[in-house]
Amino acid sequence: MVPIHYYLILSAVMFITGVVGVLTRRNAIIIFMCIELMLNSVNLTFVAFSAYLGNETGQMFVFFIMAVAAAEAAVGLAIVIALFRNRQTVNINDVNILRW
Amino acid sequence: MSSELIVFLILAAVGVLSGILMITRPNPVNSALFLILNFMALAGLYITLHAQFVAIIQILVYAGAIMVLVLFVIMLLNLEDEEPLREQMSKRHYGSLLVALLALVLIVQVIGWNSGGTLETMREQSPHALRIGTVEHIGSVLFTEHVYPFELTSILLLAAIVGAIVMAKKRFP
Structure with missing residues (x-):
């Protein structure tokens, strides 16, 4: 059996990886x-709690969250293209x- | 070690390693490919949590649609490599690494501090877990209890479509 702590700590590690990036x-x-990586690690927490509860x-x-991430991807990449x-x-x- | 734990550890190792490789590769295309590997590992983890619908959507929407869009933009802009991370490391970067590590320690401490509390009762998955991850159950809940947020999502996506076109099109003279 895998306790929920494992999923939570994996999610925290992936979130911090995204923060460092x-x-x-x-x-x-x-x-x-x-x-996107940070959003996904939060998704993992949600699904883990969903399964354990x-x-x-x-x-x-x-x-x-996936719908919001898709919207964010479309608008964000449009901003990147406009920037370029x-x-x-x-x-x-x-x-x-x-920037200050 | 149970077989579930072994599967979890393999998927977790793939996920963490691909995440670390993603933020350290200088070439954006390599980063995007490692992020896709990370999404695949996450989809596997969703399967171990009996969330089939979320796992399939993860592959279709994230690894399929969103990452293809990102790769398309990377190749459209024809970006060259960033200078290697080692050469551009400044005091500010070490500071940010330190802050991130402190945040990680904090999160892990909070999770460990709860031992004996609510989390301790979650040693194994709920017996309902097998039932709630199916497309049938997700669909029935989505279109009954959560139908208003679902409809609002369509407005969000419409706004995103309009916003993306307005941002990316050439300016009018």
Whole structure:
């Protein structure tokens, strides 16, 4: 038997991997993929609790998170394309108008 | 070790390793391929949790649709490699790594601190788990209890479609 702790700790490790990627990488598309990784690790937590509690609401949440992630992917990649068209770069160090 | 634990450990190792490889490869295409491997491992983990519907959707929507879109954009923009991570590591990067590690320790401590509490009762999956992951059950719950959020999702997707077209099209003169 696999206790739920294993799934929760795996999810935490994958989430932190995504956080490290967002903080260290400079390529906008890779940052974007790291956000997908973080969303997925949260999905794993939802499904694990859903299975261990015998309640389907967690899987409903996963369904809606996937819809939000698909919307985010479409809009985010459109922003990346618009950015590349205007500045010829996707390095976020070169795109700092909104940065303090 | 039970066979379930072995399957879990293999899938978990694939998931963590592909995640780490994803954030360390300089080439964006390699990163995207490792992310797809990570999604495959997650789909396997969903199967071990008896969530068949979520596992199939994970492959179809994430590994299929979203990652194809990401790969398409990477190849469209024809990006070259980033400079290797080692050369661009600055004090700020080490700081962010430290913060991330502290956050990981915090999460693991919270999970361990609960031992003896509610989590301790979740040693094995609920007997209902086999029933609730099926397409039939998910569909019936989705279209009865959660039908309003489902309909609102269609508005969200419409807004995303319009937003993506407005963002990516050429400016009017």
